[in-house]
Amino acid sequence: MTLPRTPSQTVGPYYAIGLCRRAENELAPRSAQGAVQLIGQLLDGEGTPIGDGMIELWDAAGKRWGRSGTDGDGRFSFVVTKPDPGPDGAPRFDAFVFARGLLRHQLTRIYFPDEAEANARDPVLSSLAEADRETLIAVQENSAMRFDIRMQGDRATVFFAH
Amino acid sequence: MADADESPIVLPDDPSFGPEVQVDYPGYRSTRWRAPKRPLVSLPEELHELAGPVFGPQALGPLDHDLTRQHEGAPLGERIVVHGRVVDEDGRAVRGALVEVWQANSAGRYHHVVDQHPAPLDPNFTGAGRCLTDDEGRYRFVTIKPGSYPWGNHENAWRPAHIHFSLFGHAFTQRLVTQMYFPGDPLFVFDPIFNSVRDPNSRALLVSRFDIDATQPEWALAYEWDIVLGRGGAGTTPLEEQS
Numbered sequence: 001m002t003l004p005r006t007p008s009q010t011v012g013p014y015y016a017i018g019l020c021r022r023a024e025n026e027l028a029p030r031s032a033q034g035a036v037q038l039i040g041q042l043l044d045g046e047g048t049p050i051g052d053g054m055i056e057l058w059d060a061a062g063k064r065w066g067r068s069g070t071d072g073d074g075r076f077s078f079v080v081t082k083p084d085p086g087p088d089g090a091p092r093f094d095a096f097v098f099a100r101g102l103l104r105h106q107l108t109r110i111y112f113p114d115e116a117e118a119n120a121r122d123p124v125l126s127s128l129a130e131a132d133r134e135t136l137i138a139v140q141e142n143s144a145m146r147f148d149i150r151m152q153g154d155r156a157t158v159f160f161a162h
Numbered sequence: 163m164a165d166a167d168e169s170p171i172v173l174p175d176d177p178s179f180g181p182e183v184q185v186d187y188p189g190y191r192s193t194r195w196r197a198p199k200r201p202l203v204s205l206p207e208e209l210h211e212l213a214g215p216v217f218g219p220q221a222l223g224p225l226d227h228d229l230t231r232q233h234e235g236a237p238l239g240e241r242i243v244v245h246g247r248v249v250d251e252d253g254r255a256v257r258g259a260l261v262e263v264w265q266a267n268s269a270g271r272y273h274h275v276v277d278q279h280p281a282p283l284d285p286n287f288t289g290a291g292r293c294l295t296d297d298e299g300r301y302r303f304v305t306i307k308p309g310s311y312p313w314g315n316h317e318n319a320w321r322p323a324h325i326h327f328s329l330f331g332h333a334f335t336q337r338l339v340t341q342m343y344f345p346g347d348p349l350f351v352f353d354p355i356f357n358s359v360r361d362p363n364s365r366a367l368l369v370s371r372f373d374i375d376a377t378q379p380e381w382a383l384a385y386e387w388d389i390v391l392g393r394g395g396a397g398t399t400p401l402e403e404q405s
Contacts, residue, residue: 002251003390005181006367007359009341010190012326014274018264018290019328045195052276058215058334065215088209098339101192103183103358105339106202124209132203152199161202162210162335 008104013052015098016069020054025068027059028081037144038078038110042070042097045152049074053099055149057110059083060094070099080145082112090118090125097149097159107162110147111137132158171316172352176360181367189354191315212394214334217260219294226292229263229305237287239268239306243376243384244342247299248329250391255299256336259391262328263291263303270309270323279311304382310349322349322356329389336391343369344385 011019028035038057042050055076056067061084068076085091093110111119119125125133135157138147149157171189186197225231230241244263248256266272266289269281273288287306295301308323324341331337343356347369350356359365367390376384 001253003249003253004364004367005251005392006338006340006389007181007364008183008338009326009355009358009368010192011328011339012341013276014264014272015326015328015339017272017274017288018262018326021290045199048195050196056337060213060334063213063215094334096337099196101190101194101196103185103187103190103193103197103355105337106198124205128203151196156198156200159198159200159202161204 010100010103011054011098011105013100015052015054019067020069025066025077026079027057027064027066028079030079032081034081035079036081038080038093038138038147039141039144040076040138040147040149042074042076042099042149043151044101045150045156047150047153050099050101050151053097053102056096056098056105058094058096061086061091085118089122090115092122095149097151102151106151106159108149108157108159109136113138113140113145128158131155171319171354172357173360175362177362179360179364181359181361181364183358184360185358187354187358189316190358210335212333212335214332214336215330216258216332217294217330218258221260222292222294227303229265229287229289229291229303231304232288233286235286237267237284237306239284239287239309241304241382242307243302243304243378243382244325244370244387245300245302245373245376245384246370246387246389248295248301248331248389248391249299250331250336251393255295255297256331256391256394257295257297257299259295259299259301259332259336260328260330261293261295261301263305263325265289265305265308265325266311266323268306268309270311281309281311307344307383310347315354320349320352322347322353327389329391331391331394333392333394336394338389338391340389341368342385342387345369345372 370385370387
């Protein structure tokens, strides 16, 4: 017997009441060795910041989880340390994107800019065209890592079926 | 804009969607620049992430399950109990699932700075709750029935009354954010978010059932709403099957 799944609905614009009641955006203490800020902007198909979105990060290797709402400029922010690499690939975070206007959350992956060799070996990254691969690799920005998420357009972030 | 504004707010039923929501549903205007346009990339089966975050009782405050007791006084509105079971597609209880809810107050206003609907805020109602499912996958909240509210999506647009639900099962694939509706709402047929689930049988799964048996005399009406998550995948075999 298979039961039909309960369908998804949007988080809507007021998700912060329920989902951002406490700060949950530090996957590692700020004082931890190698701790960096992971920042980024969530952008719609016109390049307009999405100010009512939310990103959830999951480090499957280290079983660490966190989330950050976006501010009026579409910006989110985490404190992270680099996850251990999975058995078959490069270190990465899985990321879910939620927003008003997204009827179901979208899945993407965040890889590290200083892991060129491991990234080249990663089975998921290497299965993608060059331009798509780039959408999944954060860039170094001063002392932080920056990962912008574009929902649509020529440089749209790759989203995975889930 | 003209094109989108002329498309119908609600599309006809289409059972071929099954439980999948139509993410680019045109009647819900905000999807237009936000829903991904390119096909999603399929990961090979062996690369799917199976484990997911698990939360313990430390995630909860003592009154997180009772939205009517989080302030000095009682909130205005119709007190209700909302309860049900969280199971997977095989009907197995999902234990220890974190269930988070948020909702408008009885006047149809959210306790949120962006919500400027000219309905009163209720100083005794924030509208947020959390709980963990028990060993049988059961959850239970006490709250007040949320009001309907206008939302500007189109001329005379009103959301049917609903409670937002967020769930973490055991597996990454069991993450779900959805909305629970109340039976018989006259706004169902006009609401593009509700109708973005185009299969009528799947859509019906978003609607709670009035529950006279769980209704508490002289105190609160009850609504029952069961939630079915995807399969947990390997490594998430429920405890009863491990022995």
